[in-house]
Amino acid sequence: MEYKFSHIEKKWQKIWKETNAYKVSNTSDRPKYYVLDMFPYPSGAGLHVGHPLGYIASDIFARYKRLKGFNVLHPMGYDAFGLPAEQYAIDHGIHPAVSTEDNINNFRRQLDNIGFCYDWDREIRTSDPYYYKWTQWIFLQLFHSWFNRKTQKAEPIAELVKLFEKEGNASHPCPGDLSIRFNEQTWAGFDEHQQMEILMDYRLSFCGYGEVNWCEALGTVLANDEVVNGVSERGGFPVVKKKLRQWYLRITEYADRLLEGLERIEFSDAMKEMQSNWIGKSYGAEISFAFKGSTSQLTVYTTRPDTIFGVDFMVIAPEHDLIDQITTPDQKQAVEDYIAYVKSRSERERMAEKKISGVFTGAYVLNPFDGREIPVWISEYVLAGYGTGAIMAVPCGDERDFKFAKHFNIPITNIIGSHYNGEEANPTKDAILENSGFLNGLVMRDAIEAALKKIEEIGIGTRKVNYKMRDAAFSRQRYWGEPFPIAWKEGVAYPLPESELPVVLPHIDEIKPGREGEGPLSNLPEWIKSSPIGGERESSTMPGYAGSSWYFLRYMDPHNDNAFCDRKVSDYWGQVDLYIGGTEHAVGHLLYSRMWTKALYDLGHIGYDEPYKKLVNQGKIGGDSRLIYRVRGTNQYVSVGLKDQYETDELHVDVTIVDGLELDQEAFKRSRAEYNNATFILEDGKYICGSRLEKMGKRYFNVVNPDDIVAKYGADTFRMYEMFLGPVEQDKPWDTKGIEGVHRFLKKLWRLFYDEVKGQVWNTEAPTDAEWKVLHKAIKRAEEDTERFSFNTTVSTFMICVNDLADLKCNKKDILQPLLVLLTPYAPHVSEELWHLLGNTTSILDAEYPTFEPKYLVESNKEYPVSVNGKVRTTINIALDAAQDDVEKIVLSNDVIQKWMEGKPHKKVVYVKGRMVNVVV
C-alpha cells in the first residue's frame, strides 16, 4: 500500500463537504476563536503560489485551535468590487458582474484544491446586494452622525440639532469650517437648505469639494497610480487637477483614538509606526506676523517656536490666499511667472523635485519680538494643504530652509552657537540659545515651552496640534462599486430611508464615463430620476475599501436580513483574534476599518472599538526567474557558463520548462514558433539557465500555479512546503525543487504505517520510554511553535520526529496516533486517512490535541559542554541535580580541562544548570 495522495485528498475533501465538517455554529459551550484572512480581490490571473501563503498559515492555526477545543470561525469571501473588472469591461466588453463571477469560480476551485477549512456557507461578496445593502446602511449611520469632541465619540446628528436649537454651535465648533458660528436664534432663522449645509460640515460621511486627477481625453477621473508623469497611464493623455464634488469620511476626527487604539492591539511595531506616521500628529503653534506697513497678518505653523529669533525669511505656498494682496508691483511679474510654472507641474513632479525654486513677493513681515524685517518668499516646497500653508524659515536649524537661503543668498542668523557650522543646518534641540532675546541662555528643549507661553501671553499665537492625515475621499466616478443611498434636491444631499436599501447597482450595457466628470451611472437618466424621495440619485459609487471596512462583522451573521450583524452574535464572536494579510494594506484598509469599527461602537451597534486583536503580516513569495542567453542576431542560445564568450541578449524563459537550472530543450523549442529551430551551445551536454529573484508575475514568466504543484505532489505537501520555506512574516523566494524534501517526509510518515511490500506495519505493542520521549518532544515543540506562528520550525519538528521513529523502527499505534493529531493542521488529508486506517471512526478534525507530559523528557544526566575561558574544550556527563561544588570537583579533575588550564589556578567556575560549565582562569 503506497501513499496515493491524490486519491486520499479527493476522497476526504468530498467526505468533509458531505458531512459539513467545516460548518461553524454561532452558539457553543466552547470558547470562541476568530481567524480571518484578508479576503482577495478575484483577479482574472488566478492564484499563484505566493497568494495562499497567508491562507495556509491561518488555516493551520484555525485547525489547531479547533483541536485545542475552540469554536473557530474561519471564513472566506471576495472583495469583488473594483477597478480592474471595470477596465476589463471597457476593454473587452464583458460586464464586470460576469467576469467577476468567472474569476470567483476560478479562485474557489483553486482554493478548494488546497484543502482549506473555510465555512463556505458564510461566504460573502462585497458586490452582492444582500451584502452591500449593509455597506450602504453603515454609510447612512455615518451620515446621520457627528463626532462630539467633548465626549470623543460619534453621536447621532439629531442630538446635535437639539443642541443647536438650544444654544447654537458655540460649544461645538464646526470641524468642516471653523468660521461657521451661530446662536440658537440664528439657527432657527436658517432655512432647511442652510441647516442641511451646516450639518453637512459635521457629518461623519459628508460631501465636499476636492481635487481629483481629471483626464479630459478619457472623460474620467484617474487614481494616482493611473497617472504617470502627469499623463494618463493608458493613452498618455494630459491629466489636470480639477475640483469635483466628492464624498468624504471625517476620519480626521478619529485621529487621536486611532493613535490611542494602537497601544491596545498586537500589530508589529513596523505596522504601528506606519499608521502613526500616516496620522502624523505634531504639536506646535500657529503664530501671526504683522506685515510691514499693513494691517494684515501672516499666520504660520511651526513645531519649533523656540527658534523664532532665527527666522530669516518666510515661505508661503504658491496657492496661498494672500499672494495677490501682498506682492509688490515690481515683483508682480516674477511672482506670476513662478505661479504659472508651478501650475504647469503635476503634483508628482512637484513632490519629486529636488531642485530649489522660489520667488520673492517683495513683502516683509515683522518679528514680533525684535521688530526685524523678514522677507516673504513663495516656494513649492511649502504645501497649501498642511498647517497654514506658510512657514517661518530658520535656516540654521532646518535643512530645506538652509538650502533655500543659500540658493537665494539670504543671510543666515545663527542662534545655536557652535552647534551650527555654516555648512549645514542642525535640527538639534539641545543647543543653548543665542541671539534670541528673552530666550537667550535657555536650552532649546525648554525654550519651546517658554516661547509658547510668551506667544500666548502677548496674543500673537496659539498652541496647535496638527495632523498630516486628511479626510478620506469616499466617492469614485466609477461604475463597479456600491451606489450611494443619496438623492440630490436643489443642491442638497438627502439620505434615502433605510427601507429603500439596498440601492441596487443598475445594469449598464456599455460602461462609459458620464459628462462633466460624473460616473457612468449618470448615463442612465431613468435610474437617476428614479429616486423614491424625489430629486436625482447620486451617480458616484463607493470606493474599494467601503465593503472591506466591515466585512469581518458580516461573516459572523452572513444571512441576517434584519441587521448587518446581530448584536448577540457580534458579542459572541467579538474581535478578530488573528488577522493575517499583507503589509500593503497598512494604512488604507486597516485604518478605515478601524475607524468604521469605532463609529459602530460609539453608536452602540457593536461592543468593541478595535476590529483586529492581533495582526500577522505574511511576507511575499518572490519568483525565481530563469534566464537564457541568445547570441545576438541569431537563434542560438548559449548556456550561462559560456555566455561571456559571446555577445548575447538576455531573455526570460518560462520556469515550467526548466528543471532546477537545466532547460528542457525540446519543450523550449515547442513553446513558441520562433524557437522551433533554436540551437544551443551547451556545457557538459546541458543547457544551464541563469537565475534571478524577482516579483512573481506573468511578465517574468516565473509564475508557479498552485494547481500544478498540488497535482504533482498533493495539497498536504504543498501546504507544508509553503510553511517550510521560512517564517511567514518574511519575504522569500519560491523554489519548486525543494518541495521534494517535504514530499519525502510524508511518504516516510506513511511507511511507518504501511509498507509497499509488507502492507500494514503498524502494531499495538506497548511503546518504550525512548519512543514516548520522541513523541512528547514533538508534542512540546509543535505546540509551542504553532502558538508563536513559527510554522517552519514545526514542520522540521515533524521531520525530526518521523526520522527518529524510523530509526527506532517504531510502528506503534500509541505513538503514531497522537502524532497524526499533531500533524492534522498541517497535512489534514493524510492524517485523516491514516487515522481511519488505525481504526478510528470519527473525524480527526475533532480529535483531542495530545497533552505534553514532561515526565517522558526527564533525564538524570546531561552531556555538559565544558569551556575554559569561554572556549569549549570537552564535554562531561554530569548528573542534572549536581550541586556547584560537585560540578567544580568533577570538572577541575578532568584531564582535558586540566590541560587547558595549563596549571593556572581557577578564578571561578560558572555553572548554569542544564546548560554549560565554564572555567575561568
Added chain:
RNA sequence: ACCCCGGUGGCGGAACUGGUAGACGCGUUGGACUUAAAAUCCAAUUUGCCGAAAGGCGAGUACGGGUUCAACUCCCGUCUGGGGUACCA
C-alpha cells in the same frame, strides 16, 4: 532624507529569555539495492591547517569597536539589501 525590518554554509533557513553556531530540508559527492531506472536506504558536506585514520588545532554569523566568565543574540559606529513615508514646517 527620515522611519521600520533584515544581512548566518552552494541555497531556503535553525539557534525562543546571552550558554555546544549551522537543526530541518534542498543541492552536491560517494556508496548500497536493481539488468536498468524510479523509489528507498547509508555516508560525507562552514572553512583553513596537521593526520593513514580516530582525532586534534585555529578561524568563522556583513564590517570595525565595546560590555560579559560567555555575544548570531546586548550597546556604539560603518557598509549593504528590502519595505514604508516624504519638500509635513
